[in-house]
Amino acid sequence: MNQAAVVCKDLEKSFRLSKKQQKIEKTPDRVKRAVRGLSFEAYPGEIFGLLGSNGAGKTTTLRMIATLIKPDGGSVEILGKDAVAFPDFARSNLGFLTSELKLEDYFTPNYLYRYFSELHGLDENADRKRMLFEKFGIDKFAEVRVADLSTGMKQKLSLVISLVHDPAVIVFDEPTNGLDVITAKAVTDYLGELKNEGKAIIISTHIFSLAEKLCDRIGIIVDGRMAALSDKQTLVGDRSLEDVFFDIYSMAAPAET
Numbered sequence: 200m201n202q203a204a205v206v207c208k209d210l211e212k213s214f215r216l217s218k219k220q221q222k223i224e225k226t227p228d229r230v231k232r233a234v235r236g237l238s239f240e241a242y243p244g245e246i247f248g249l250l251g252s253n254g255a256g257k258t259t260t261l262r263m264i265a266t267l268i269k270p271d272g273g274s275v276e277i278l279g280k281d282a283v284a285f286p287d288f289a290r291s292n293l294g295f296l297t298s299e300l301k302l303e304d305y306f307t308p309n310y311l312y313r314y315f316s317e318l319h320g321l322d323e324n325a326d327r328k329r330m331l332f333e334k335f336g337i338d339k340f341a342e343v344r345v346a347d348l349s350t351g352m353k354q355k356l357s358l359v360i361s362l363v364h365d366p367a368v369i370v371f372d373e374p375t376n377g378l379d380v381i382t383a384k385a386v387t388d389y390l391g392e393l394k395n396e397g398k399a400i401i402i403s404t405h406i407f408s409l410a411e412k413l414c415d416r417i418g419i420i421v422d423g424r425m426a427a428l429s430d431k432q433t434l435v436g437d438r439s440l441e442d443v444f445f446d447i448y449s450m451a452a453p454a455e456t
């Protein structure tokens with residue numbers, strides 16, 4: 200295999216819990232250990248999937264990779280450089296996508312594309328913009344304000360503007376969250392194209408069928424720990440990913456705090 204584009208080593212992240220949150224979670228602990236010693240790598244030309252149930256630590260892990268939060272321990276390397284020491288390098292080589300990204304209502308796709316290009320210190324690449332806008336049907340809405348776009352169109356626009364700088368590493372939290380089947384297919388087809396172009400793609404999901412269809416390698420996170428990590432074929436064999444997941448989930452040791 201070629202050199203890893205992303206290397207996560209022994210990642211740790213804890214959050215302080217408010218008194219109210221302690222009550223909700225029925226725990227005497229003041230600290231939630233969201234990610235506990237997570238290690239994995241992602242290679243150019245593959246889609247790596249982090250699979251885990253709600254609260255497993257997927258988003259926290261992806262946010263550390265995308266330099267949005269700092270790890271308490273361990274390290275992330277993007278294209279061979281430490282992401283904490285060289286955050287600008289990491290950000291210029293990485294696109295972070297999430298269905299949570301909120302776009303300013305007032306602006307149009309044309310404006311936002313130019314704005315995000317400039318944010319990355321790039322001149323707007325008209326050919327790339329045309330290609331991306333056409334691919335996702337944004338071209339017909341290029342001068343429509345975000346407020347007047349459909350939810351799916353907003354999602355597709357946020358995907359496009361997260362990738363204006365054509366990054367080598369793409370990190371996508373829950374790629375199909377909230378999308379209808381048509382839009383979801385457009386997004387997952389495009390992830391397949393990016394993979395074929397040689398991008399290293401990391402997605403998180405709790406949807407087995409998505410992981411099964413899209414991912415080359417899968418890491419299963421249980422309670423912030425990597426409970427299994429393998430290429431899909433070895434992990435699943437002749438079973439379903441869902442069955443494998445339940446086995447791993449029930450075998451994973453109960454978390455100590």
Ligand SMILES: Nc1ncnc2c1ncn2[C@@H]1O[C@H](COP(=O)(O)OP(=O)(O)OP(=O)(O)O)[C@@H](O)[C@H]1O
Pocket residue numbers: 214215216231232233251252253254255256257258259260405
């Ligand atoms: N800023 C924060 N403050 C306190 N606790 C947090 C914070 N962010 C995440 N957590 C907690 O850390 C744990 C992991 O959260 P995370 O969002 O990474 O899970 P996830 O695997 O993405 O779950 P989901 O599938 O629901 O998106 C959860 O218990 C969550 O409540």
Ligand SMILES: [Mg+2]
Pocket residue numbers: 257258259372
């Ligand atoms: Mg999440």
